[in-house]
Amino acid sequence: MKAAIIGAGLIGRAWAMVFARGGWSVSLFDPVDGAAANALSACEAGLSTLAAHGLCDDLAAAFARISAAPSLAAALDGAAHVQENGPEVLATKQAIFAELDALAAPETVLASSTSALQCSLFTEGLAGRARCLVAHPVNPPHLVPVVELSGAPWTDPAVVARTRTMFEALGQKPITVKKEVDGFILNRLQAVLLVEALRLVGEGYVSAEDLDATVAEGLGLRWSFIGPLQVGELNAPAGLADYLTRYGPFFARVAAGFDGEAALNPDNIDRCIEAWGAAPSAEAVAEMSRWRDARLAALAAHKRAAAPFAPAPASSADT
Numbered sequence: 649m650k651a652a653i654i655g656a657g658l659i660g661r662a663w664a665m666v667f668a669r670g671g672w673s674v675s676l677f678d679p680v681d682g683a684a685a686n687a688l689s690a691c692e693a694g695l696s697t698l699a700a701h702g703l704c705d706d707l708a709a710a711f712a713r714i715s716a717a718p719s720l721a722a723a724l725d726g727a728a729h730v731q732e733n734g735p736e737v738l739a740t741k742q743a744i745f746a747e748l749d750a751l752a753a754p755e756t757v758l759a760s761s762t763s764a765l766q767c768s769l770f771t772e773g774l775a776g777r778a779r780c781l782v783a784h785p786v787n788p789p790h791l792v793p794v795v796e797l798s799g800a801p802w803t804d805p806a807v808v809a810r811t812r813t814m815f816e817a818l819g820q821k822p823i824t825v826k827k828e829v830d831g832f833i834l835n836r837l838q839a840v841l842l843v844e845a846l847r848l849v850g851e852g853y854v855s856a857e858d859l860d861a862t863v864a865e866g867l868g869l870r871w872s873f874i875g876p877l878q879v880g881e882l883n884a885p886a887g888l889a890d891y892l893t894r895y896g897p898f899f900a901r902v903a904a905g906f907d908g909e910a911a912l913n914p915d916n917i918d919r920c921i922e923a924w925g926a927a928p929s930a931e932a933v934a935e936m937s938r939w940r941d942a943r944l945a946a947l948a949a950h951k952r953a954a955a956p957f958a959p960a961p962a963s964s965a966d967t
């Protein structure tokens with residue numbers, strides 16, 4: 649099977665690794681000179697990190713499956729799936745999707761990695777709009793498996809189902825957004841947390857460092873295995889309903905005080921940036937990203953090895 653990766657920046661190169669590791673041949677296209685070549689060397693490094701953590705069985709074979717295409721048409725030729733990763737600009741997505749729809753074979757699925765543009769905004773006028781959807785990854789998708797599938801009202805449900813099956817086979821964790829919503833699911837959740845984090849830091853309730861520690865050393869540890877609903881399930885003797893009876897009024901009171909405008913106004917943002925400290929150099933960001941990727945790979949390996957929760961068989965005393 650062949651995947652065409654259109655746009656070979658941060659996200660495109662990570663998708664190339666996902667498909668190549670899963671046995672697909674990958675054709676990378678990027679209109680900017682040198683971008684695809686840079687992506688190829690980043691893929692080699694990224695696949696080595698995966699291999700070092702047991703997350704890629706054959707690094708050389710996976711890397712050999714990725715190649716740079718000389719043109720968009722060449723990248724699309726024979727592709728079963730297209731993953732678009734161009735700039736997050738609506739007019740650019742509209743232009744790219746018009747070209748993809750004109751050039752790709754009718755059965756090819758056209759997916760966009762867009763973070764925040766609804767599928768209906770850039771596919772409405774296309775003859776092949778039924779084969780288009782958003783497949784929104786989390787950076788970096790070769791290490792964080794969730795991918796949000798969000799079709800437009802005219803997307804063929806069979807295309808969403810087929811794409812879901814494909815990503816599962818690649819070792820990703822697709823989730824389906826059942827109707828279009830701004831921010832999909834993940835970024836709506838992230839928005840609630842980020843907005844409140846900015847508010848708490850900017851208004852002086854906590855230091856920036858302690859705010860981040862609250863997630864990295866607190867909430868995030870549970871969240872790497874269970875989601876917020878299951879946290880509720882385990883935090884009250886009789887499960888989620890019991891949890892919401894006990895703590896629902898408290899959450900309602902706190903939620904009534906959420907205030908995005910207060911969090912994101914320029915004065916509050918200035919205070920947060922000052923509290924966070926000096927901006928790191930590009931080299932420091934790259935070094936931190938490599939560290940993050942190695943930790944994520946180790947966590948992915950741990951999650952892969954950990955047995956999923958299975959209830960103990962009922963004992964005779966229970967019967």
Ligand SMILES: NC(=O)c1ccc[n+]([C@@H]2O[C@H](COP(=O)([O-])OP(=O)(O)OC[C@H]3O[C@@H](n4cnc5c(N)ncnc54)[C@H](O)[C@@H]3O)[C@@H](O)[C@H]2O)c1
Pocket residue numbers: 654655656657658659660677678679680683732733734735736740744761762763764784785786787
């Ligand atoms: N970075 C993230 O955390 C993240 C996470 C999820 C989704 N996304 C989404 O993925 C997409 C790509 O983001 P990124 O972070 O990789 O950006 P990036 O800037 O790293 O890469 C964008 C690439 O697109 C190329 N490009 C420019 N014009 C193009 C065109 N007409 N056709 C094809 N390619 C073109 C550029 O040369 C560049 O290599 C965006 O839609 C973004 O919202 C990003």
